[in-house]
Amino acid sequence: MTHGTQSRSGLAPAKGADAYSDRIIYFEELFRSGGLDTLRTGSEVLTLAHQFQKIESQFFEKHREEMAEKRVAIMASFSTQHLTTVFKLYLARKGILGTIYEASYNSVQFEIMNRDSGMYNFAPEILILLLSPEALPDMPALFASSDELQSWVDRTAERFQTWWKLASAGGVRHIFHSLLPAPLFRPLGALEANVLFSPTNLIRWLNLQLVKTRPNNVTFFDLEAMAAQVGKENWTDERNAFISKQGFSMDYFGFVSSSVANLVAAAAGKHKKCLVIDLDNTLWGGVIGEDGIEGIKVGPGDPLGEAFSAFQTYIKQLKQRGVILAACSKNFDDVARLPFQKHPNMVLDLADFALFVANWEHKVDNLQTIASRLNIGLDSLVFVDDSIAEREQVRRFLPQVGVVDLPEDPAGYIRAIDFAGHFDWLELSREDLMRTDSYVTENQRHVMLSLACDYNDYLRSLEMQATFVPVDQSTVPRLTQLINKTNQFNLRGSRYSQNMISDFLGDGSSRHVIAVDFKDRFSHFGITSCVVLERQSDALFIDTWVMSCRVFKRGLEFAVVNNILNFARALGLGRIIGEYLPTKRNAIVSDLYTDLGFEKTAPPMALSSGALRFELPVVCAQRRDHFITVSTLE
Amino acid sequence: MAAIKARLESVFQKVFDDQSIRIHEGMTADDVEEWDSVMHISLLISIEQEFGIQFRTEEVMSVANVGDFITLLEKKVEAHDTK
Numbered sequence: 257m258t259h260g261t262q263s264r265s266g267l268a269p270a271k272g273a274d275a276y277s278d279r280i281i282y283f284e285e286l287f288r289s290g291g292l293d294t295l296r297t298g299s300e301v302l303t304l305a306h307q308f309q310k311i312e313s314q315f316f317e318k319h320r321e322e323m324a325e326k327r328v329a330i331m332a333s334f335s336t337q338h339l340t341t342v343f344k345l346y347l348a349r350k351g352i353l354g355t356i357y358e359a360s361y362n363s364v365q366f367e368i369m370n371r372d373s374g375m376y377n378f379a380p381e382i383l384i385l386l387l388s389p390e391a392l393p394d395m396p397a398l399f400a401s402s403d404e405l406q407s408w409v410d411r412t413a414e415r416f417q418t419w420w421k422l423a424s425a426g427g428v429r430h431i432f433h434s435l436l437p438a439p440l441f442r443p444l445g446a447l448e449a450n451v452l453f454s455p456t457n458l459i460r461w462l463n464l465q466l467v468k469t470r471p472n473n474v475t476f477f478d479l480e481a482m483a484a485q486v487g488k489e490n491w492t493d494e495r496n497a498f499i500s501k502q503g504f505s506m507d508y509f510g511f512v513s514s515s516v517a518n519l520v521a522a523a524a525g526k527h528k529k530c531l532v533i534d535l536d537n538t539l540w541g542g543v544i545g546e547d548g549i550e551g552i553k554v555g556p557g558d559p560l561g562e563a564f565s566a567f568q569t570y571i572k573q574l575k576q577r578g579v580i581l582a583a584c585s586k587n588f589d590d591v592a593r594l595p596f597q598k599h600p601n602m603v604l605d606l607a608d609f610a611l612f613v614a615n616w617e618h619k620v621d622n623l624q625t626i627a628s629r630l631n632i633g634l635d636s637l638v639f640v641d642d643s644i645a646e647r648e649q650v651r652r653f654l655p656q657v658g659v660v661d662l663p664e665d666p667a668g669y670i671r672a673i674d675f676a677g678h679f680d681w682l683e684l685s686r687e688d689l690m691r692t693d694s695y696v697t698e699n700q701r702h703v704m705l706s707l708a709c710d711y712n713d714y715l716r717s718l719e720m721q722a723t724f725v726p727v728d729q730s731t732v733p734r735l736t737q738l739i740n741k742t743n744q745f746n747l748r749g750s751r752y753s754q755n756m757i758s759d760f761l762g763d764g765s766s767r768h769v770i771a772v773d774f775k776d777r778f779s780h781f782g783i784t785s786c787v788v789l790e791r792q793s794d795a796l797f798i799d800t801w802v803m804s805c806r807v808f809k810r811g812l813e814f815a816v817v818n819n820i821l822n823f824a825r826a827l828g829l830g831r832i833i834g835e836y837l838p839t840k841r842n843a844i845v846s847d848l849y850t851d852l853g854f855e856k857t858a859p860p861m862a863l864s865s866g867a868l869r870f871e872l873p874v875v876c877a878q879r880r881d882h883f884i885t886v887s888t889l890e
Numbered sequence: 891m892a893a894i895k896a897r898l899e900s901v902f903q904k905v906f907d908d909q910s911i912r913i914h915e916g917m918t919a920d921d922v923e924e925w926d927s928v929m930h931i932s933l934l935i936s937i938e939q940e941f942g943i944q945f946r947t948e949e950v951m952s953v954a955n956v957g958d959f960i961t962l963l964e965k966k967v968e969a970h971d972t973k
Contacts, residue, residue: 297935297939298935299932299935299936299938299939300939302932302935302936303904303905303907303932303936306905306907306929306932307907310907337928338928338931338932495944495945495946495947495950496931496935498947499931499947499950499951500927500931502931506931506935
């Protein structure tokens with residue numbers, strides 16, 4: 257019956273003399289085409305993952321430049337050997353070279369509680385905890401009182417919280433922890449829904465309790481939601497659980513791996529930030545240039561129109577949660593804007609778009625323009641277009657851009673974007689939400705710049721204000737996020753965990769942390785620069801200096817260096833020492849210290865090649881001029 | 891039977907990623923370098939997919955060599971086709 261229907265995707269080029277390079281190309285193409293998302297069975301996914309394993313090191317060798325290395329420990333209350341093999345394939349697709357530590361079956365508790373365990377010796381940056389309901393301690397008996405139930409939930413949650421604390425103290429930076437799926441089988445029958453002491457309700461309760469107490473370095477992934485998406489009946493595979501302790505059906509190893517790989521990618525700063533979206537037949541039905549305002553379909557009264565307004569509503573929700581929107585349409589600019597100005601049923605406004613690009617250029621060129629205008633990497637973009645030809649062009653020429661395959665029927669557009677999981681971020685910060693608006697106003701700044709006679713006039717007209725804000729535990733999550741997300745203006749490529757930043761604030765710490773909030777007449781950017789200073793015997797060492805790319809070229813670095821200078825003077829220190837340690841992305845600040853009047857000195861031998869060291873003697877240092885009004889909050 | 895054997899051989903080649911594998915009835919896990927308990931599960935689910943059948947828990951435990959797989963498949967594929 258199934259003879260001959262074997263998926264061709266299961267057949268990578270065979271082994272042989274030159275087969276390695278053929279196979280690498282095969283996987284490059286598979287990653288680029290989105291083919292991994294269409295695999296349907298555990299057998300297909302496992303075969304591919306196994307084939308990939310054989311060329312993994314050659315693949316990474318070839319792509320060393322654009323791949324990030326992550327050490328990941330995986331622990332589960334079930335067997336993970338197959339899942340891990342599949343997981344590495346999906347990590348590679350997201351540009352992550354995963355070095356994996358697998359704890360032996362069901363040894364989570366031991367590995368985490370014991371500081372000499374294999375897990376701590378491996379020193380993972382990321383810990384993935386996969387738990388099934390069997391991992392829970394004995395559940396309360398029937399008729400347990402609500403106090404007893406609450407106490408069970410608290411105890412169980414506390415057990416996990418202890419694990420997180422120990423793992424964090426042992427050097428783990430991110431913990432990805434599964435929320436539990438309630439079991440498929442319901443011994444209480446219909447009563448499972450009606451009594452608080454049922455396993456179903458207890459697990460729901462526990463999941464909520466965990467979310468309520470989530471620390472910032474813990475991110476949950478929701479196995480209950482994943483099981484629901486594919487159908488819990490399909491998700492559950494009793495036989496494979498009995499014969500080899502699989503946690504759920506192997507048909508969904510790809511699905512779960514893909515979701516968790518998105519989180520790991522986000523932890524590596526490889527998450528998408530901006531949705532670039534086509535207009536005709538994507539946001540509305542029809543072609544505005546041909547069909548006119550009356551002819552295009554959007555809004556109630558017509559099923560297709562309803563589909564397009566539902567899609568616009570979803571896109572608007574993405575914008576509201578901090579995804580930057582850019583329109584990209586082959587159109588005359590004034591024509592493309594018409595529906596937004598004239599059509600009564602449009603959900604999206606022109607003001608929702610940070611950039612509106614309507615012209616007759618190639619979309620590949622426009623995507624590059626959009627990335628550079630927004631000052632973000634091409635790898636931060638997701639491209640949405642109903643045209644298969646446009647999508648293929650983008651895939652071919654800009655493989656780093658995420659491409660969503662829209663189905664032919666607009667009724668399926670939301671599903672396509674939602675399931676692609678491009679916007680699986682680790683945090684939602686107020687700064688992210690402000691950011692979308694600040695990109696929108698960036699356009700107004702562009703207009704002012706073209707009107708201003710010179711750049712200084714322009715800077716003056718922006719009415720910029722920098723506030724040095726007090727740093728305490730409440731600002732730590734934002735500072736950690738800023739340091740870890742900043743690749744360009746990051747002098748020493750610093751990366752810190754929340755715990756490390758918290759430690760800098762403690763009594764007796766030799767470090768001092770500076771945070772700067774920035775606004776101008778158009779928008780409030782929030783905290784956009786952070787400096788970590790280390791007091792040495794007679795010098796102040798700039799351990800970390802990061803600044804968001806959204807406030808480049810405004811003179812904020814001058815305001816910050818003045819502040820550092822004040823601090824050094826207050827402490828009576830004679831020199832300020834700065835270092836530039838080159839990374840793949842921070843060339844933009846290689847001359848920063850020279851521009852700020854520092855002198856180059858000989859770097860210590862221990863520094864890597866290309867590293868530069870600078871000094872500024874405090875006595876003769878001059879304050880730098882800028883156009884920002886500076887204040888300090890105590 | 892020959893047809894079943896040929897299809898089974900192609901599953902082995904794919905799962906163990908080796909086109910040169912030739913199966914025979916007496917072949918066991920000792921004869922294939924990568925055939926360990928982990929790969930055995932991959933092999934099982936790939937055979938199930940190829941033949942559109944599912945092994946019972948007991949059948950999984952009873953298979954000791956390639957010949958056992960073939961015998962089992964003959965029985966199950968026939969039952970499946972005449973259903």
